Amino acid sequence: MSEALWISFAFTLGLMVKSIGLPPLVGYLAAGFALSGLATFTPITVENTAFLDHVAHLGVLLLLFTVGLKLKLRSIFSTEVIGGGLLHFVITTALIAPGILLILATDWQTALLLAIALSFSSTVLAAKVLESKRELRAFHGRVAIGILIVQDLIALVVMSITSGEAPSPWSLLVFGLPLLRPLLYRLLDASGHDELLVLLGLLLALVLGGTGFDALGLSSELGALIFGAMLANHPRAVELSRSLWSVKEMFLVAFFLQIGIGGLPDQNALIFALVAALLLPLKGALFFFLLLAFRLRARSSFLTALSLGNYSEFGLIVASVALPEWLIPLAIALSLSFVISAPVNRISHTLYERYSRRLTPYEGRRRHPDEQPISLGDTRILVMGMGRTGSAAYDRLAGEEANIMGLDSDPAKARMHLKAGRNVVFADAEDTTFWAEVKMPNLKAVVLAMSDIEGKVIAARQLRHKGFNGYIIAHTMFADEAALIKEAGANEAYLTMNETGVALASHIDDYMSRNHRPH
Structure with a gap:
């Protein structure tokens, strides 16, 4: 019964949202909250089952794997990516934490963790939007994904500290993964063009990357991303990504449904989410000016900032480990940021074209080598x-x-x-x-x-x-x-x-x- 309701609500609201020019993922989020409301106000039982959790997790792993397939790791190790990601994290946390401490009257540890959760941007949304526009390999797309990887690594460190669990000593084996690249290339060449190719993608993303990294005490999301990146230079990486497209899209529907089914918010959660939504322009503006400081042009800074102007599913993961009582408010804030960010990113180029005369004066005289x-x-x-x-x-x-x-x-x-x-x-x-x-x-x-x-x-x-x-x-x-x-x-x-x-x-x-x- 639950599966039938999930599919029906997701399709109906996804189609309705698409008909007014918004990405279907906004409809999937709305479907989740509608299902939660249905369970609250009617005798119908709708719950976030272990099956839905599992499918949602598989969708995220497959998305990150396909992102890795299009990612050149050398582009991550640049000053604008590492410097922009770290500076934004430090500045955002330093500004938001005192405000939470004073306004919500929480203890300093809760305020700090909430600020950290709000400092991250959504890898799932940004990657999905950039991929749908085929901009993952464009300059601003590579900068955005690089910053997201930096943020994800910070999130992994925060979760390790708050959970009190350290990675297994065997996790050092990860540094030997590049030695497997020739074998992975041979497997990809031998897989043909049909179902074996899809199975190879599932094996690398879900088994070796997901389950393998999880067994070592590392993030399964990071594992899926790394295994994808190891194949990024192979001539058939694009074909592998396309072969996984339908499976990935179906599983990601569960991820967005899962957010809403978690429960309806109370008044305090709604106020928290609305205030957090009001902070989104400031979050984007900080990214914009930081990237300008690293010699990017106004256009690249603007498009990257729009891609990162949302809240992250990693914030929910951090909260599930350290702040379970804040899961619903953070989920609403995340959902609201998706509703705002997704349609804005859809018209990002048009927006820049309209406001470019106001934004270009902020550029410095020195230019980034990639943007001469x-x-x-x-x-x-x-x-x-x-x-x-x-x-x-x-x-x-x-x-x-x-x-x-x-x-x-x-x-x-x-x-x-x-x-x-x-x-x-x-x-x-x-x-x-x-x-x-x-x-x-x-x-x-x-x-x-x-x-x-x-x-x-x-x-x-x-x-x-x-x-x-x-x-x-x-x-x-x-x-x-x-x-x-x-x-x-x-x-x-x-x-x-x-x-x-x-x-x-x-x-x-x-x-x-x-x-x-x-x-």
Whole structure:
């Protein structure tokens, strides 16, 4: 009976929320609280069972594993990630703890732990939003995930101290995990493309990463993330991530349901959550100015700050260990932050485009190495987005046009293309500051091959706004998106599947004309 109610409420409210332009996860949260209310005010029994807890935990592990698959660990060890994460934690805790101590009249230990719980940002929400927008490898996405990992490590230390349990001496074996990378690569190569590939992902995320790390007294979440990161450089890492997508999404529904089913809040819990929600803009502003201090541009600082402007599920985990009586207020604060943060992040690029003139004056004169402005020089054809489609277009055009350049928002991908002999540089086509500074005197044609619709629309609009009168072409999966791209200024926006069919037919045409001409 409980499972039927969970599925029914999750689908109904998820669909309702999606219909008004919000992410379905907001509906899943609402479904959890609706189920809790149903159990409170009707004879129907709805409870947070061990099964739901287990499925929710599996969803989080799979999400973190897929995040790890797209994560370059070298990008974490940077000054803006470590410095920004640690400074934000220290400043936030130092400011919030005295306020809690005075206003709520708690003891200092409770105030400190509550402040620590509120200082964390949600790895689940940020990763899900960045992944849905395909920005995990964009510069601001890598900074956000790096800071979240720093916060998660702090949370693990806090939980270890408050629980009084130390990791097993065998946990030192974790430092030998890099030695397993060749074996993991072989397993991934041998797994094929079907159910064995999915099972390998489940084995690494849930068994070796989850259960294995848990047995060593370490965080199972950290284990799933590490095992994913160990495969991030493998050519089939993206395929593995896609193969786990449906399983991960289904299990994550349980995570969001679980938050609401925990119980309905009383008046004090609601007041606490509302006050905590009012602090979210300050939390985001602190991230923004700290990242500016580390020489990031206003755009990267703004998008990273929006990704981190919420509260964390790790706060609930910390509370479950040290402050069980505060679980409901923190759960409401977390849920409310999700409701605010998810739709805001959905329009993050549009918001920056609107307020960029007010934000850019805060930038320093020195720039981060990953964010230097570029000139297109003699480039006549520009390909934006160097994934599979962009790379194929680049290679086809490079045979006839010497002055061609590719842009990609993933620095690692740009370096990979450079090594392969392509003229590709790092730049984010959705960055309005990039468009304000870039010089393109000889540009004649642009291919928009980015993965997300928002990027194509912004790029087309910015090109026309800059006075570009050349040819702009794009591809997309859906007719309504094609209309939006053309409305923004593109000359043509072709449907990907239609063009694939045309390309296949042209190959047949060529074959028939060469080999079966009438005599």
